[in-house]
Amino acid sequence: MKKEEKIIIVGAGLCGTLLAVRLAQRGFKVALYEKRWDMRKKQIDAGRSINLALSNRGLMALESAGLKEKVMDNCIPMRGRMIHPLGKKPFLSPYSGRPEDYINSVSRPGLNMTLLDAAEGYENIEMKFDADVVDIDLKSASIQYQDAQGTMHTDEGQLIIGTDGAGSVVRRSMMKYTSELLFNYSQDFLRHGYKELSILPTSEGGWQLEKEVLHIWPRGDFMVIALPNLDGSFTLTMFHPYDTEIGFNKLDTKEKIAEFFETYYPTLLPYIPHLQEEYAENPVGNLGTIKCYPWQAFGKGLLMGDAAHAIVPFYGQGMNSSLEDVRVFDEILEQQGTNWDKVFTLFQDARKKNTDAIADLAIDNFYEMRDYVDDMAFIRKRKLEMQLEQEFPDYYSKYSLVTFRPELSYDQAMRRGRLQDKLLLSLCKNENIEELPLQEVYNQVRKIEI
Ligand SMILES: Cc1cc2nc3c(=O)[nH]c(=O)nc-3n(C[C@H](O)[C@H](O)[C@H](O)COP(=O)(O)OP(=O)(O)OC[C@H]3O[C@@H](n4cnc5c(N)ncnc54)[C@H](O)[C@@H]3O)c2cc1C
Structure with missing residues (x-):
């Protein structure tokens, strides 16, 4: 040509x-x-802000x-997930043990x-x-x-x-x-869809929640996430089933929507006073x-x-x-x-x-974001992965392999990551995992071949 x-x-x-x-x-x-x-x-969409990682x-x-x-000049770094469990204090789960590894909104x-x-x-x-x-x-x-x-x-x-x-x-x-x-x-559809909502900036144009993280409110079968925008707002995305008793198809009156958010997202509710209008206006996507x-x-x-x-x-x-x-x-x-x-x-x-x-x-x-981010074995595993990443520069968790190692193909990242996950999760079922020397865990991980 x-x-x-x-x-x-x-x-x-x-x-x-x-x-x-x-x-x-x-x-x-x-x-x-x-x-x-x-x-x-x-x-x-009249100024609606949609963001991506x-x-x-x-x-x-x-x-x-x-x-x-x-x-990059127009990105906000997100250094970890801020998990907001129901009825408990929020906690930060960093994406990596290396400070230079972060994602961007x-x-x-x-x-x-x-x-x-x-x-x-x-x-x-x-x-x-x-x-x-x-x-x-x-x-x-x-x-x-x-x-x-x-x-x-x-x-x-x-x-x-x-x-x-x-x-x-x-x-x-x-x-x-x-x-x-x-x-x-x-073509495989999930029985879940998504709807975007938002948290507005403060009157000074600042952020109402911690800025440099991806917020998650995991609730088993459903969740809300929030990513920060440069103007001080956050874009929220509700990932939610269509068909269940509290699914999108059933949340069809203002009362039901209010009751749902009061029950499942009480700490989020004060940040979204305009919930009803946005909920009605914004479509559900597949x-x-x-x-x-x-x-x-x-x-x-x-x-x-x-x-x-x-x-x-x-x-x-x-x-x-x-x-x-x-x-x-x-x-x-x-x-x-x-x-x-x-x-x-x-x-x-x-x-x-x-x-x-x-x-x-x-x-x-x-499934991991919905079901496990506040599960104890999973939390122990994330902690262990952080320690490994801090202590041993050549160790990368599955998430880090996929997200921060573009020179590896997705297939290589997946195969190595899955084997590591299997090993670490089996170790973390034991509540006393912290007694196991880190070097020993690292040695076991090093033996993994793909
Ligand atoms: C809720 C949600 C959240 C997401 N979050 C992330 C994230 O955090 N990080 C991430 O990496 N990815 C994310 N994604 C995925 C990401 O949005 C897509 O993978 C990405 O947009 C794909 O880019 P694309 O250019 O291939 O397609 P698109 O972005 O869909 O662009 C296709 C373009 O083609 C145009 N077009 C379509 N048909 C025609 C036609 N007949 N004639 C002319 N033009 C046409 C469209 O108007 C559009 O401009 C998310 C997706 C969703 C749904």
């Missing part, structure tokens, strides 16, 4: 915009299509495009706008907003899209890359060739895992990010893995040049088992 020939990217979210920047930096001509309006010109894998990908520092629209601004700076990127791609011919790499007035247009490139999220239209176009491509697809394979078709079309592998948000890795896709793709492109069929095949081979691994880990963490 000559560099003046065009790559069409469908979806100017986090993954697609970073990909456009990286391809433009390599000299390719890119057409970036986005069905929504340009968020830099029109604010979404950005960690080392996402940062490494941003660094490869020279954007890490710019993004970043505004989703803020990050997307930083990436769009960066893309704007490249003459070889053409951005089209209000352009809803409705049909794709993969074999000719052409698209049909509808503008804001409802008029249909067509465009054609050399390649089409679908970064159009969990409901991907590019993925749907691959399904037209199910038997030719041997296309596999699965949570699910999407897996598919192959991700490429005919050396012409490719899926990346959530379009290829949407996961539940409980490891804080969906965006991070989508940004990591761009870094890995870019490295393969560097090695292979523009033999696209080969680049696409190597990319999907490199990524598939890793995105499957993080999908499974995210489901595991759903």
Whole structure:
């Protein structure tokens, strides 16, 4: 492919915009299509702040495009989880025993706008907003899209890359060739959904709760989490079942909502005086895992990010893995040049088992965050992991392997992490674990081979 020939990217979210920047930096001509309006010109949801946990894998990908520092300027570090058990005092569970290991709260629209601004700076990127791609011919790499007035247009490139999220239209176009491509697809919804609420800033613009942590109110089958925003507010997310006696489907009157929060989240309630209005206004979103394979078709079309592998948000890795896709793709492109069929095949081979691994880990963490963060054996294990990380610099817990070691693949992190967890949890069932010398625990962990 000559560099003046065009790559069409469908979806100017986090993954697609970073990909456009990286391809433009390599000299390719890119057409970036986005069905929504340009968020830099029109604010979404009347100032509602949605944030995400950005960690080392996402940062490494941003660094490869020279954007890490710019993004970090607008992040708030989160050094651990502040657990708020029902009826007991809150306590901090650090993410790692190393002070340099922390995750970051970043505004989703803020990050997307930083990436769009960066893309704007490249003459070889053409951005089209209000352009809803409705049909794709993969074999000719052409698209049909509808503008804001409802008029249909067509465009054609050399390649089409679908970064159009969990409901991907590019993925749907691959399904037209199910038997030719041997296309596999699965979608697993949790019986839980999510709803966003918020804690407002103090009158001085400060934070009403401790700022540099991720707060969790675990309640067995459900929980609320809170991430800090730069303006002093916190975005709360209720992860909650649909169907149970106190599920979303049953919390249908102001009285029931008030009673539910008084019973399960009494210490949170004083911070959310506007609960009823937000509860009524904000929608409930679904949570699910999407897996598919192959991700490429005919050396012409490719899926990346959530379009290829949407996961539940409980490891804080969906965006991070989508940004990591761009870094890995870019490295393969560097090695292979523009033999696209080969680049696409190597990319999907490199990524598939890793995105499957993080999908499974995210489901595991759903149960861990809900059910175990205030369980005694689990608390002893976290304490032991902290001590190991402080004492032995080459020890990384499963969470640290996944979150802070981007040079390891998700699959490697998962396999080592699970074996470590099994060993440590069996030791921590014993209440007197503190009597066991740390060196002995470390020696046992060191013997683990993957
Ligand atoms: C409640 C929740 C919390 C989360 N928290 C975290 C977290 O803390 N950390 C983390 O790493 N991840 C988190 N995630 C996951 C993260 O949001 C996704 O993994 C990430 O947004 C994927 O990026 P993407 O660019 O692949 O897709 P998206 O962000 O979905 O972007 C897709 C883009 O394509 C556009 N588009 C779609 N269809 C079309 C079309 N037909 N034509 C043109 N454009 C189209 C969309 O408008 C959008 O702009 C969370 C997810 C949820 C639901």
